[in-house]
Amino acid sequence: MEASAPTHRRRLPAGRKADLATYVEQTGQVTVGDLATHFEVSIDTIRRDLDQLDREGVLIRTHGGAVSAASGQLKDRALDVRLRMQTEEKERIARLASNLVEDGSVIMLNAGTTTLAVARALRNHRDLTIATNNLRIPAEIAPSAFRDLYVFGGAVRAITQATTGPVTFTMTPGGPDVDIRCDLAIIAVGAVDESGYSTSNLGDAAMMSEMIQRADRTAILADSSKFDRRLFAQVTGLERADFFVTNTPPTPRLLAALAQADVEVITP
Incomplete structure (x- = not known):
């Protein structure tokens, strides 16, 4: 029986998901534009990726970008970000x-x-x-x-x-x-x-x-x-x-x- 056409994926491709999470953790704070350029995808794609990773607790979504959710990063962060941590x-x-x-x-x-x-x-x-x-x-x-x-x-x-x-x-x-x-x-x-x-x-x-x-x-x-x-x-x-x-x-x-x-x- 012929397989049906693949439906739209609700999860990120595993490779990009891991790479994006690692990049944000290493960088600490990123913008949507920077990520779109770095991963060579559209801004809308990056926004969806960040929204999903935020829901999973991998990073913290901010206006225009994201910051690392790693507890070891004790840098000054804006209040709206820190309100969502711990x-x-x-x-x-x-x-x-x-x-x-x-x-x-x-x-x-x-x-x-x-x-x-x-x-x-x-x-x-x-x-x-x-x-x-x-x-x-x-x-x-x-x-x-x-x-x-x-x-x-x-x-x-x-x-x-x-x-x-x-x-x-x-x-x-x-x-x-x-x-x-x-x-x-x-x-x-x-x-x-x-x-x-x-x-x-x-x-x-x-x-x-x-x-x-x-x-x-x-x-x-x-x-x-x-x-x-x-x-x-x-x-x-x-x-x-x-x-x-x-x-x-x-x-x-x-x-x-x-x-x-x-x-x-x-x-x-």
């Missing part, structure tokens, strides 16, 4: 961190998608005073959760949708800074190893460090992709945190270092 892990961490917050307390939250998840997890809290440099939090946190919400001024980093500057407020223009304190600083970091907590930007590191200095207690947040890594700017040593909140137990070496620094590790 989402389940961040939600677990956020729920644990929210349990450390007492109604009526004063908290500071730094920039990042994990602290944004914390803000959403605070929906059942009441009478909080919140200070943050995360420009997305005012729109995402439940209005019933807070009594007062303050956003630190400074230069805006578009890639993180956050401000970078001093952790201070003034009552009047040109007046003296108000000395502020908080009960708990909730700080998401980009990496953690035996030397401490780090991030990729100097301004962010300075702001995070100052939040920690102004807090009675500090909870550091990091998912397992951040373990045993070191980024450009050191935030502080391990011992400056009271809690380390993560989605899975740290590696034995990191766990021993946290224990030595008297940091309580909180996992699901």
Whole structure:
């Protein structure tokens, strides 16, 4: 019996699929145009390929291109990309961190998608005073959760949708800074190893460090992709945190270092 004509394939040809995934992982960030030129196919074909690989979790689709989904690549990424990375892990961490917050307390939250998840997890809290440099939090946190919400001024980093500057407020223009304190600083970091907590930007590191200095207690947040890594700017040593909140137990070496620094590790 004669075989019928082949139907339109819904999956990528195996060779191009593997090559495309490898190319994106090695390059880190690519555009549709670059990929079309590199693989000598149409832009529409590349768009379909990227959509399929995004659905399979091989890469992360962005406007006009894609970035690698490899957890080992700890480069600065735009917020819309990072919002789609390790989402389940961040939600677990956020729920644990929210349990450390007492109604009526004063908290500071730094920039990042994990602290944004914390803000959403605070929906059942009441009478909080919140200070943050995360420009997305005012729109995402439940209005019933807070009594007062303050956003630190400074230069805006578009890639993180956050401000970078001093952790201070003034009552009047040109007046003296108000000395502020908080009960708990909730700080998401980009990496953690035996030397401490780090991030990729100097301004962010300075702001995070100052939040920690102004807090009675500090909870550091990091998912397992951040373990045993070191980024450009050191935030502080391990011992400056009271809690380390993560989605899975740290590696034995990191766990021993946290224990030595008297940091309580909180996992699901």
